[in-house]
Amino acid sequence: MPPAQRRRRPVDEDGDLEEDARPRRRQHVEASDAEQDEEASDDDAGTNGASTSVDDQMAKKLVRYAISCEYSRTAIRRDGIKERVLGKQGRSFRRVFALAQTQLRTIWGMELRELPVREKTTLHEKRQAMKSNAQPKSGSGAYILTSTLPDEFRSASILTPSKVPSAEQEATYSAFYTTIVSFIWLNGGELSEQKLQRYLTRLNADRMVSSERTEVVLKRMERQGYVMKKVDRPPVGYDGDQTISWHVGPRAKEEIGLDGVMGLVREVYGNPDDDAFDKKLRSSLGIKNRPLTERGEEEHGDVGMTNGM
Template sequence: MPPVRKRQANQPAPADSDDGTPQPSPARRQRTRSSSAAEDGGSGAPSNLDAMVKKMVRLALASEYARLTIRRTDINAKVFGEQGTREFKVVFEQAQKELRSRFGMEMVELPAREKTTISQRRAAQKTDKPSSGNKSWILTTTLPPSYQSSTILPPTKAPSASTESTYTGLYSFIIALISLNGGSLAEPKLDRYLTRMNAETHTPIDRTDKLLQRMIREGYLVRTRELDGGEEQIEFLVGPRGKVEVGTKGVAGLVREVYGRGVGDGNANGRVPGYGDGDEDVLGGEMTQIEEEEEGGV
């Protein structure tokens, strides 16, 4: 008769079911329940990629609300953190899809600042491949032109609709002056235009000097200084945000609205030839007309 081995007291034999099938031990059942719960919870929990996309969308909306540029350094620090930026392209494209589908906006890269002074041009010549962008973005609308009206897109209510619309009109006016003067405007000439508007010292928003500093800080204007024959020459240029947010089309629309050139004054579709098409000669001709009226006391 073969010897019968005794089972240890602390390891009871697994109980059999009614049909004779052995049942799993309690420890195995616990491991099975844990793995099943992990699988069920993992399918509903947001992935790491989704979390980074949401962070980038929130960063873009918050930056645009404060008129701050969305910088690559801020994205690296606030979206990716210590995880690295290897998935930047994937996260950026997914964030663009969310902004377009949910908010009707998208991130547009700002152009690089122009090299205007002699020192800046010399530094640019030493660079092998000058960059056309500056790794900064702002939000712009993706709505069709027919929906881009003040009725559908009114000025923001913070701090107030009146203040916001006034500020928009002021920086659009100054950008138009710079564009119509060939892309740069000397400080004395800008002061002369502001004097005609009774805005040489104060505006409805703030003091004129503080308002110009705000426009420079937010990227609507660029102020340059250069010595020419021992004299300091100060000029104003259109900044990166001004080029994207207003641009040539915005300048053309402002001139058309002020001078009443609409349907019947241009071509068959009511557009003034050259306006909105980057035609600098037409814009320059309009500036000549403005200066002639100014000299004539109109």
């Protein structure tokens, strides 16, 4: 073979080899990119899974926190949830709150309900609100636990009083604050100190309620949000005595509601099946026929069931 041909052949072979190598390198690069994409998707899935697991744990922690607060009748506040449950994950509030609601409803038969905003009752508070021109708050940022059980499971034989401190003391306390709240609502939502004392005297509860002093029980009711005690003092420079009045608190509005007051009155009067009685009762409470909610209840809340766990 001539020398020129011998020299040309290796060049041709090398050229063939180079042409074959180029697509192989491209295939290798494409395969590497695909592997990186798969690894990235696996990392995202792992991150989402870890986030879901963290949210689920925080939701369970929120459930435990809510139940512990409810036993002491302490309002479950948004700030407390962020401090004691969420920690540095404050932005996860809505997501964790929704998960906790699902767990409470499906497992515990309860749900968290936001308490209404405290109303301005005294003349001084109303004047301050008018001067500030501030927009009213849409929510109080405080919650309590309420039962979601059907009516047939809400009987006293099923939802017995809590054993802390004792079943008898718990039943007495529940009956007392429900009665006082009913008195206030039946008097147009405001009860003077003089009228309250007259009612307590008739109940033989002006000094003691079970084994506790009445003033101690009333202060506890005020602290827990069942009632609000308002002291209206005369303006500076004017003579006159201060007036004390009692109003329905935010917890009572959500836990007892007008339906609870109507149930108590009907029970006292032997559950009369009389339209005239029902009409008089509604008139005393200052209400008319109200539309029912999705749960078949009237708009102002349930019968008090939150502490009969």
